[in-house]
Amino acid sequence: GQQLNQSPQSMFIQEGEDVSMNCTSSSIFNTWLWYKQDPGEGPVLLIALYKAGELTSNGRLTAQFGITRKDSFLNISASIPSDVGIYFCAGLFGGNQFYFGTGTSLTVIP
């Protein structure tokens, strides 16, 4: 399957700090999705990106579809305790198959 390299694997930050994470691949993807997963629950969709260079925001979250179509970035501004969780990227390769990154675990220290 397609490999998505997500980094960093984990982050420990102080409340109020900004967060950046990214996802890279050797393959070109047509769509990028970003999800957040809380313990014991399913992933929840945060942002969807459809065009190279696209920049989309959802509240304090901003994501970008890289211009090479091989990467995507997620930023969280002014982190709060409820931002804690695991963030996943997913890239659409071909028709309707998404490949997922291995996740970035975020811990926010109050």
Add this chain to the structure above:
Amino acid sequence: DAGITQSPRYKITETGRQVTLMCHQTWSHSYMFWYRQDLGHGLRLIYYSAAADITDKGEVPDGYVVSRSKTENFPLTLESATRSQTSVYFCASNGQGAYEQYFGPGTRLTVT
């Protein structure tokens, strides 16, 4: 309005037993998916379905069987469970022409 539900939420079974995990969605979405989530591997696609009676293999289909006789249901069967199938299983769906996938709450399966 439940959206997408999975049952059971937790299951313990023995090696060699047949197990069926259920997935039900109320959105009339065309596409439905089964993923497994394991540490170090993220989410991997097992099978997906584009519509009733249309299914296709994903990245890791071996040992699994799916069916889709109704649009709203997409059961996943482990015909003879093995310990390597211990995992958390997620069902997801999205509508025709849309790529945003919505996930169920997951089923945690342990094979002893």
